[in-house]
Amino acid sequence: MFDASPLSWHNGKIVPREQAAPSVASHSLHLGIGVFDGMMAYWNRDHYYIHQIKEHLYRFQQGAQKMGLNLPWTIDELRSGIQSLLEEIPQKDYYIRPIVYRSVPQINVTGSDDMPIDVAIFGVTAPRNIDKALICHISPYERVSSLAIPVSWKICGTYVNSYLVRRAAEAKGFDDGIMLDRQGRIAEASAANLFLLQGNTLVTPQLTPDIFPGITRLTLLSLARSLGIEIIERHIFPTELSDFDGAFLASTLMELKALTKIEDNKYLTSEHSLFCNLLKEFREITHQ
8 A cells, every 4th residue: 555645745835635635526536637747756864866857747747738737837846846845744765746637626528728727746655565576467458549548648547547457467366467559569567668688688669659658668778778788679479478588567666677477478587687787777876
């Protein structure tokens, strides 16, 4: 279970978290009209460090704008809001969640932008067990097409897709599901990008409009290049999973999470030198 911070930054002020709750009849609650982002704030004895905070807030700002939820605060003002919040809550690691939504009563489907918005920022802590390996299956739910909903914006309603994937996986005893796209190619997990290991080569699905362009994914690819690791971005099909030596998921919240199994394909990812090296270097740059 997640433990949310008792306070939140709400429309420019630090308030008790409950004051940021939307109406039960809100547009966002009924239709999923909202945009969010997520970033890790690591507490390092005397300061917080948020890796690529500007990139996260820029993505948040752009997604909100494209959804017609234009933010009245600049990236610098939002960053200041996060810092103000962190000064008021207990010092520990937090997953920071900014979210923009419409709290006013409106249950009809309407494309009108003429409704006020609310912006809230809060933190959550959770027993993430970041060193625990996972097992996955191929999900019966495919990745939602970007022709239906743009997947590069973190739209609240889009994550019903992720919920169904995770729910189906857990019902069968797996930790997560790997989604395929409409062409039957491997896309990603419910809320993380997938990487595969083949010898000393890092392989990941080629970025298409149907695959989320994760900031952690981009960070990892940049890191691998700086270490001289060969990278292959290409279309991957489920029948190829037996050809790899290891697999792992990557996201802001889980960092790099080793997989020991996808369907009947077993991996010793946690013992793979390439994974161990990437994990060590990744934590060094994100936990400053």
